[in-house]
Amino acid sequence: MELKKIHRIYFVGIGGIGMSAIARFFNEKGVKVSGYDKTSTELTQQLEAEGIDIHYSEDLDKIDKAADLVVYTPAIPATQKELVYYRENGYEVVKRSDVLQEITRELFAITVAGTHGKTTVSTMIAHILRHTGYGCNAFLGGISSNYGKNFWSSEKQVAVIEADEYDRSFLKLSPDVAVLTAMDPDHLDIYGTEQAVVDAFIQYTKNIKPNGTLLARHGLPHGAALEGDNKLFYSLQNDAADIYGKNIRMDNGGYEFDVVQQDWLIDNVKLYIGGMHNVENAIAAIGVAHLLGISNEKIRAAVADFKGIRRRFEYLVKKDNVVYIDDYAHHPEELRALITSAKSLFRGKKCTVIFQPHLFTRTRDFADGFGETLSMADEVILLPIYPARELPIEGVTSEMIASRIHGPEVKIIERDAVVTWLKDHPSQLLITAGAGDIDLLREPIQHLLN
Structure with a gap:
């Protein structure tokens, strides 16, 4: 699968939050995008307004039979008529994670994984890169309140990707910078045991590109087993971490705080969304932005302008x-x-x-x-x-x-x-x-x- 050779792409389950981000990526690159979903939603209506053809019944007369690539979500049953047709007729049929895998190969990739916090941290990072003019292609698992979208594009060959642990799909990614927020047990219907969940997150860090960086939350269980040529740990306010918060003050439903690292300090950061966990999420995002060489002044302005994510506090x-x-x-x-x-x-x-x-x-x-x-x-x-x-x-x-x-x-x-x-x-x-x-x-x- 070479991204530049795709001219027509069809999505089975196009209305999913992750699927729609990839659909938007190809649509903005001038690829002919179309797809199916079970029901019309606010998100699918936005996709249609952006020029993407979508239908809402399993109908072989409405599919794109000239598609170079067919992408499906695991949420779609294997018996879905359109999916069966494409498989039986020799089309290249891949999961959403296969497309993200190729994107991480071709672009400088910043991926964010963890059983919680990944949507907020990935959106914060992508917002900081956009607001500061650094630029990125953002593939998010939530709707940014700043932009009303779960995807935006850039000429910059950088991608910020929310890495989903459901069905182990995040193990296909090859990040340059990998963030890990949490390793609590979840999706035990898929993994079976808590240890299997932990093993998957450890494997995620093994897939970091050579000379890449891992930024993981301080105090994670099995933290010593995590890999990466460069390892950094962040924390809400534990000064044993490499990057941590200090002087945290509550202010009218938001927070003001300093971010400290051995070699640098960003003081008086203002975050106008609620939740002390979001201060810690912001510290992780600021850590990534600093790794990329973005100035303190620009980071501070971007964080102050962050309006949150739909349905996240x-x-x-x-x-x-x-x-x-x-x-x-x-x-x-x-x-x-x-x-x-x-x-x-x-x-x-x-x-x-x-x-x-x-x-x-x-x-x-x-x-x-x-x-x-x-x-x-x-x-x-x-x-x-x-x-x-x-x-x-x-x-x-x-x-x-x-x-x-x-x-x-x-x-x-x-x-x-x-x-x-x-x-x-x-x-x-x-x-x-x-x-x-x-x-x-x-x-x-x-x-x-x-």
């Missing part, structure tokens, strides 16, 4: 009497960071968390962790489990989590009943969290609270 309502935060958190550690940060920023406000568990396997594997973390809230509303790609598992329901929550009042209600419930139960600090279709509540809740 996103303020939807921020008033004296009520704050509403929406977040993609779907793992116990992500929820812990979310709730801890929100309660520390808005001390004294009653904290209500509305959480939609994502996947039956994840609920089964981490029910204790979810129960412990949600017990930090003052009130918890659980929605039924969002199944995504999975079939139900007997005995695995939201009640598994509810029975493990101790302290807060807990209710399990349907998603469509949430807004009505909120009318009778006003909240001071409201959080919606989850990776399913809980995002459909954003607008009606925002409308209610405003």
Whole structure:
């Protein structure tokens, strides 16, 4: 697969966050891009507005039979008619990760992996490179609030790529700079064991190009086993790390802090998004920007202009009497960071968390962790489990989590009943969290609270 030899490309599952970024990459290079997805969404409508042909039914009459390359997402069933046709008729059919593999071979690649934080860190890095004029091609797993996109291009032969550990696809990448944010167990339906997850992240660091750099979070388990010709570690404020934060001050839902390294210091960095974990994410992004030789002054201005990512500690309502935060958190550690940060920023406000568990396997594997973390809230509303790609598992329901929550009042209600419930139960600090279709509540809740 040579990128410059591709003139027509077809995507099966084009509306996925990762797939759409690659579709935009080729579209901006003048390649004829088209594709299929199951449903029309805001994202697919944007792609269509950019000139990409998309249809929403499995229809062999609408596919591109002159495609040089067909890209599919693992979320698409192997029985999907169009995918079967392409495979049976000798087309080159590859996964999204195969295309990213080729991009990392051809460009200077900065990849960001980890069970949490990777979307924020990759978006922060890409934003800093764009804002400062350094330039990059950004392939992101979330929608940047600054630009309203998950992809942007540049003449600069540099790529910033979110490296997804699901189905081990990130092991195909060959980064020049690899960032590693976390190695907590997840996707155990794919990996089987916690050790297998750890082994995959260690392998990710073995794929760094010669003379490349690893920037990993300080204190990761098995950190000594991580590889890279140049290894650096970052931390929120542990001065045993190579790069760390100091003098962190909270300021109106955001933060001001210094970033310290043995040979340099960037003082008075301002970050106008919530979440102490996002300060640590910013330290990682600043570390990468400094590696690339970007000046302190430009880095400081770029970070101050960072507006966050859709559904990552996103303020939807921020008033004296009520704050509403929406977040993609779907793992116990992500929820812990979310709730801890929100309660520390808005001390004294009653904290209500509305959480939609994502996947039956994840609920089964981490029910204790979810129960412990949600017990930090003052009130918890659980929605039924969002199944995504999975079939139900007997005995695995939201009640598994509810029975493990101790302290807060807990209710399990349907998603469509949430807004009505909120009318009778006003909240001071409201959080919606989850990776399913809980995002459909954003607008009606925002409308209610405003």
